[in-house]
Amino acid sequence: MIEAKNISKRFGKFLALDNLGLKLESGECVALIGPNGCGKTTFIKAVLGMVLPSEGQILFDGKDIRGGNEYRRRIGYMPQIGRYPENMTVRQVIEMIKGIRGNSQEPDDELYRHFEIEKILTKKMRTLSGGTTQKVSATLAFMFRPDVLILDEPTAGLDPLAAEILKEKIIQARQRGCLVLITSHLLSELEEMVSQVVFMQEGRMLLHKTVAELKQATGQHTIAKSVIHLLKEGRQ
């Protein structure tokens, strides 16, 4: 569904993505992991067209994403740090995104209800705490029933209850055939959700395996331990 072909991205001298090739199919839940600054967020932003790769191309359903922006209608994106117009209220932001998307489909308001967004509708985005902003981001990402979910550190900053609700929602989305791309440092959390693991380091993809393959290759029983095993290996 999403295919990255040898993409590289340079920020000045710094090489954020180094000849990255990756193919992701629908119905999978892919964990994108790696140390800080390894290019996870840059890759995600490249898929969304917010960062333009210096070389290579990204295909969405076989079509180059530079060919148009309509493919983004099928993506729900939850950023790591949600940046919203400060003076807008939660209601205005939600209404605006609905207006911009202009979907005729009935919006998915499950997270809206579970996160009790209604109580904060009149608050300005500026006044929201980090966790509450994340709740708004999550609600918006799931609202339009997208085929692809891109979640950048979705549970960071959420309280345990909210994190649990979100996890349920992610599992549900995958079951209905969504492609879920998720980055997280909370490895234990990924355990119940992911089916594939992509490990990145210094802008390069080191491995792309299913969870079973990964566990077998590293001889560990959990994703968390496998990844730590990999990290330690990488350092030597």
Next chain:
Amino acid sequence: MIRVLKYVALDILKNKIIIAYAVILALFSWSTFSLEDNADKGILSLLSIILMTVPLMSVLFSTIYIYNSSEFIELLASHPVKRSAIWKAIFAGLAGSLVLAFLFGVGLPLLLFAGTGTALIMIAAGSLLSVIFLSLAFLSNMLTRDKARGIGIALMLWLYFVLLFDGIVLFLFFQFSEYPVEKPAVILSGLNPVDLCRILILLRLDVSAMMGYTGAVFKQSFGTSWGLMISFLLLGLWVIIPFLISLVRFKRKDL
């Protein structure tokens, strides 16, 4: 683009500064016209407003507004919206509100107190200057990511066009006063939208006689309908070129 424009327009309206700007312009214009019994004197004081304050307000407010819109831009960029549509919508929203404020504050009193021809030229000049400096604000926004530097660049551009440029031209005039400098003077003034507007308006007011031989050459080159058309064409280019450069760069920018 229209859908995005709606939210930009709402946001600018909510900001209220543009409304205050319109009211202050109106207060100034109405009071100058009612204090002076000679409308021409009123027009001259309005001229300085059009040539100095309007560009300053336009370039400063727009630059800050565009920098503050970074979150808005980022938010929309992850949804199915064309990048160019976002950029054009912000431009259209700002241009619309700045021009409307100018029309309300200065245009209306001008139409009432000044002769129609003069009023129309002044209104066209003021509106175009608003949009030209808006366009320069977009350009300075694309030159740097740093807000303070961006605002600095915008102010430098204003200083250059409103004050510095005249100084340079005057200096050149004195240096080369023994040569026929009139033709180069005409060309030079075409390079500065503020000067171009000043000349257009002064020619209408028939004070160009005070500018001596140079004034006569100006009258010859700008006073004809051809001259007028070319001047407005040049002013139009001042709107389009900086904005197009910024648009091309914005499309390639990493958000």
